[in-house]
Amino acid sequence: xxxxxxxxxxxxxxxxxxxxxxxxxxxxxxxxxxxxxxxxxxxxxxxxxxxxxxxxxxxxxxxxxxxxxxxxxxxxxxxxxxxxxxxxxxxxxxxxxxxxxxxxxxxxxxxxxxxxxxxxxxxxxxxxxxxxxxxxxxxxxxxxxxxxxxxxxxxxxxxxxxxxxxxxxxxxxxxxxxxxxxxxxxxxxxxxxxxxxxxxxxxxxxxxxxxxxxxxxxxxxxxxxxxxxxxxxxxxxxxxx
Amino acid sequence: xxxxxxxxxxxxxxxxxxxxxxxxxxxxxxxxxxxxxxxxxxxxxxxxxxxxxxxxxxxxxxxxxxxxxxxxxxxxxxxxxxxxxxxxxxxxxxxxxxxxxxxxxxxxxxxxxxxxxxxxxxxxxxxxxxxxxxxxxxxxxxxxxxxxxxxxxxxxxxxxxxxxxxxxxxxxxxxxxxxxxxxxxxxxxxxxxxxxxxxxxxxxxxxxxxxxxxxxxxxxxxxxxxxxxxxxxxxxxxxxxxxxxxxxxxxxxxxxxxxxxxxxxxxxxxxxxxxxxxxxxxxxxxxxxxxxxxxxxxxxxxxxxxxxxxxxxxxxxxxxxxxxxxxxxxxxxxxxxxxxxxxxxxxxxxxxxxxxxxxxxxxxxxxx
Amino acid sequence: xxxxxxxxxxxxxxxxxxxxxxxxxxxxxxxxxxxxxxxxxxxxxxxxxxxxxxxxxxxxxxxxxxxxxxxxxxxxxxxxxxxxxxxxxxxxxxxxxxxxxxxxxxxxxxxxxxxxxxxxxxxxxxxxxxxxxxxxxxxxxxxxxxxxxxxxxxxxxxxxxxxxxxxxxxxxxxxxxxxxxxxxxxxxxxxxxxxxxxxxxxxxxxxxxxxxxxxxxxxxxxxxxxxxxxxxxxxxxxxxxxxxxxxxxxxxxxxxxxxxxxxxxxxxxxxxxxxxxxxxxxxxxxxxxxxxxxxxxxxxxxxx
Numbered sequence: 001x002x003x004x005x006x007x008x009x010x011x012x013x014x015x016x017x018x019x020x021x022x023x024x025x026x027x028x029x030x031x032x033x034x035x036x037x038x039x040x041x042x043x044x045x046x047x048x049x050x051x052x053x054x055x056x057x058x059x060x061x062x063x064x065x066x067x068x069x070x071x072x073x074x075x076x077x078x079x080x081x082x083x084x085x086x087x088x089x090x091x092x093x094x095x096x097x098x099x100x101x102x103x104x105x106x107x108x109x110x111x112x113x114x115x116x117x118x119x120x121x122x123x124x125x126x127x128x129x130x131x132x133x134x135x136x137x138x139x140x141x142x143x144x145x146x147x148x149x150x151x152x153x154x155x156x157x158x159x160x161x162x163x164x165x166x167x168x169x170x171x172x173x174x175x176x177x178x179x180x181x182x183x184x185x186x187x188x189x190x191x192x193x194x195x196x197x198x199x200x201x202x203x204x205x206x207x208x209x210x211x212x213x214x215x216x217x218x219x220x221x222x223x224x225x226x227x228x229x230x231x232x233x234x235x236x237x238x239x240x241x
Numbered sequence: 242x243x244x245x246x247x248x249x250x251x252x253x254x255x256x257x258x259x260x261x262x263x264x265x266x267x268x269x270x271x272x273x274x275x276x277x278x279x280x281x282x283x284x285x286x287x288x289x290x291x292x293x294x295x296x297x298x299x300x301x302x303x304x305x306x307x308x309x310x311x312x313x314x315x316x317x318x319x320x321x322x323x324x325x326x327x328x329x330x331x332x333x334x335x336x337x338x339x340x341x342x343x344x345x346x347x348x349x350x351x352x353x354x355x356x357x358x359x360x361x362x363x364x365x366x367x368x369x370x371x372x373x374x375x376x377x378x379x380x381x382x383x384x385x386x387x388x389x390x391x392x393x394x395x396x397x398x399x400x401x402x403x404x405x406x407x408x409x410x411x412x413x414x415x416x417x418x419x420x421x422x423x424x425x426x427x428x429x430x431x432x433x434x435x436x437x438x439x440x441x442x443x444x445x446x447x448x449x450x451x452x453x454x455x456x457x458x459x460x461x462x463x464x465x466x467x468x469x470x471x472x473x474x475x476x477x478x479x480x481x482x483x484x485x486x487x488x489x490x491x492x493x494x495x496x497x498x499x500x501x502x503x504x505x506x507x508x509x510x511x512x513x514x515x516x517x518x519x520x521x522x523x524x525x526x527x528x529x530x531x532x533x534x535x536x537x538x539x540x541x542x543x544x545x546x547x548x549x550x551x552x553x554x555x556x557x558x559x560x561x562x563x564x565x566x567x568x569x570x571x572x573x574x575x576x577x578x579x580x581x582x583x584x585x586x587x588x589x590x591x592x593x594x595x596x597x598x599x600x601x602x603x604x605x606x607x608x609x
Numbered sequence: 610x611x612x613x614x615x616x617x618x619x620x621x622x623x624x625x626x627x628x629x630x631x632x633x634x635x636x637x638x639x640x641x642x643x644x645x646x647x648x649x650x651x652x653x654x655x656x657x658x659x660x661x662x663x664x665x666x667x668x669x670x671x672x673x674x675x676x677x678x679x680x681x682x683x684x685x686x687x688x689x690x691x692x693x694x695x696x697x698x699x700x701x702x703x704x705x706x707x708x709x710x711x712x713x714x715x716x717x718x719x720x721x722x723x724x725x726x727x728x729x730x731x732x733x734x735x736x737x738x739x740x741x742x743x744x745x746x747x748x749x750x751x752x753x754x755x756x757x758x759x760x761x762x763x764x765x766x767x768x769x770x771x772x773x774x775x776x777x778x779x780x781x782x783x784x785x786x787x788x789x790x791x792x793x794x795x796x797x798x799x800x801x802x803x804x805x806x807x808x809x810x811x812x813x814x815x816x817x818x819x820x821x822x823x824x825x826x827x828x829x830x831x832x833x834x835x836x837x838x839x840x841x842x843x844x845x846x847x848x849x850x851x852x853x854x855x856x857x858x859x860x861x862x863x864x865x866x867x868x869x870x871x872x873x874x875x876x877x878x879x880x881x882x883x884x885x886x887x888x889x890x891x892x893x894x895x896x897x898x899x900x901x902x903x904x905x906x907x908x909x910x911x912x913x
Binding site for chain 3: 039040041139165166167168169170171173176177180181183184194195196197200201218219220230231232233235236239240
């Protein structure tokens with residue numbers, strides 16, 4: 001089997017007496033679309049913050065893109081990308097300005113940013129709009145742009161936070177086309193959401209309940225295991241215990 | 242009536258459960274009054290003074306030394322001519338000047354009566370007044386001692402004090418009315434605008450609007466508690482002014498209460514007016530801070546005396562409710578005047594209340 | 610009798626047309642779902658019906674009363690739950706409920722029968738502040754508050770947002786039970802799956818209705834053959850199927866790709882399998898399937 005790109009063993013985070021993340025262990029492999037699910041307060045966000053180097057784990061091991069999260073959190077941040085539906089791009093900047101800004105944040109050379117900008121704009125067919133404010137773009141375009149910008153520095157892992165909640169079905173499909181494409185190119189995508197209709201698109205899904213991973217498998221296997229028709233039902237059965 | 246009561250109860254719960262609101266409502270007024278009061282009195286330790294003593298006789302030197310050894314004053318300069326006085330003040334080197342007449346000791350001994358002049362820098366009126374008060378009491382003391390030693394002769398030293406830059410003398414408690422106008426503005430206007438904006442921001446206004454409540458009921462429900470709390474605050478400020486800082490209460494308490502209520506209505510309607518424009522708490526805070534509190538502090542005569550303001554700013558000051566209310570409190574508390582002397586100020590406030598209340602009622606939409 | 614009648618309602622914000630000549634009606638006692646993505650115009654429509662905003666054009670009547678002219682009367686008979694949680698976070702469950710009851714001139718006791726089912730779940734926590742509740746509990750409390758005056762028409766704007774699947778299911782069960790009291794319910798949601806839980810739905814997109822019917826009729830209106838297909842590589846699968854001769858469209862649907870054909874083909878499954886085999890796919894699965902509301906929504910947006 002391939003080397004995992006995300007690897008955790010007994011990863012734990014406590015805040016005082018409260019254990020937010022309780023000994024979670026899992027591996028994610030290159031090119032995988034991994035769904036990281038759980039209700040609000042299940043520990044999802046805390047786990048994610050540890051994996052992205054923002055929060056120091058209390059105990060356990062976490063390696064992301066070959067880097068130890070505990071020892072080199074700054075290295076982790078360089079190797080991951082992040083996109084959320086709620087916030088990703090500055091709406092009061094143009095497409096070009098947004099790309100330039102993110103290029104700068106990740107320390108890309110000017111020439112590289114320039115080349116990436118034209119590549120990206122060709123791919124998304126945004127040529128005529130490059131100097132338009134992001135605010136004026138349709139939601140679907142904005143999302144695609146946001147994902148591309150999150151991948152500007154060629155990260156091996158991209159975290160997606162509720163990437164398509166509330167989006168119309170067609171735009172959602174078009175967005176997933178992009179995600180599949182990135183995965184096909186070997187990028188690992190970790191999708192966090194509490195919308196099950198988003199989760200079903202992932203290749204494997206982990207479900208967190210009260211700080212623990214209570215289930216981890218493909219959506220199909222999970223449905224079989226819980227004798228459920230939909231992921232919603234899987235979630236309900238899991239939550240009831 | 243039941244609806245109204247429920248609304249008020251709810252509003253009080255909000256207030257009581259939010260430590261920040263409580264702090265602003267009760268911590269701030271007390272802290273502000275005490276701070277203003279004590280900062281002013283604390284400043285007066287080793288204040289730099291200048292002495293112009295053309296007499297240079299035993300008596301004048303004695304008085305000068307008494308000043309220097311009191312602990313309040315430090316002789317920064319000894320002036321040779323009166324002309325040096327102005328530059329010394331202008332450079333901010335001295336806060337007070339002690340000016341003797343050429344024949345100070347002579348007149349004191351022969352006529353039993355002489356003069357000394359105290360000149361204060363009233364661009365900082367509170368400090369100046371305090372310094373003059375201290376200096377005067379030292380002079381009194383000097384006088385009494387001399388009388389004691391030669392009991393037969395009734396010596397008298399007249400103190401003539403003069404305020405530079407701010408001829409209208411202000412007392413040490415001059416800040417009390419100012420703080421009161423500010424605090425009432427803060428609570429009545431800022432807090433009401435914020436509390437209404439909060440309902441909008443949280444989305445609860447939507448639910449209130451889609452109910453049989455009338456806009457006036459919503460407004461009254463939101464403002465009544467703050468009106469009551471403002472009034473409590475006004476009482477606290479007056480009490481501290483009177484009992485901690487020795488401010489007089491010459492006039493009618495009832496009249497003061499009525500005028501205060503009037504001013505609170507003006508402030509309140511301004512608050513509602515702001516809330517009709519502000520969609521969230523931040524905007525409300527910004528608008529009331531910039532539009533109400535700043536002018537109240539800077540232009541109403543609270544910090545800077547209106548007399549020393551450029552004419553245009555004085556005019557601008559006229560449209561600020563605090564300017565008028567400031568005059569009212571001072572007149573009632575210090576001069577003890579009755580309503581007959583306050584017709585103009587009262588009428589102006591009344592007019593403002595009517596205009597702003599009408600405007601805010603008109604602008605308060607019962608839709609989104 | 611119609612409880613809600615919407616006639617050619619138009620509402621614009623600047624250049625953006627939030628609602629574009631929308632016409633539909635909801636029968637008395639019906640559970641009507643307004644289904645559409647963010648920005649489709651759901652909130653604008655609900656706010657117009659809740660008498661909170663005025664339409665630019667068109668008219669709407671609730672229980673025979675105009676939402677613009679008779680808004681004061683309507684505010685007595687409407688129950689409204691806005692999109693975001695809009696109760697007082699610093700008041701307890703009980704205090705919130707009591708407050709809204711008195712705002713409507715009633716009391717918790719008067720209409721307790723209406724909220725009883727829901728409130729029993731909240732009652733153990735009635736002293737807890739609303740801000741400290743989970744998403745699901747907040748939503749139940751908001752529903753109680755909207756029901757406490759026994760409204761004739763209930764308007765719910767995205768009650769399922771931010772709520773976990775367990776609570777969401779419970780919430781819908783409650784709405785079903787409310788129907789028994791004869792309350793007309795209009796509920797909006799971006800979740801296509803929830804269409805099935807309504808008596809009738811309107812699919813809203815860019816201020817226009819794509820479809821207006823019962824969920825079953827909408828599903829049956831899908832007039833092209835639909836297949837669900839999977840293989841080991843979703844990215845290539847979708848790309849290849851879109852290029853397959855006779856394919857109309859292909860989109861990911863969870864673990865499967867939904868392939869729509871232009872026309873029925875005899876032995877379509879075999880044809881598809883053979884096509885995929887020629888493209889080196891592995892672990893394939895092909896099955897004819899019935900269209901869901903989401904397929905219909907996509908098809909309608911493609912047609913536009």
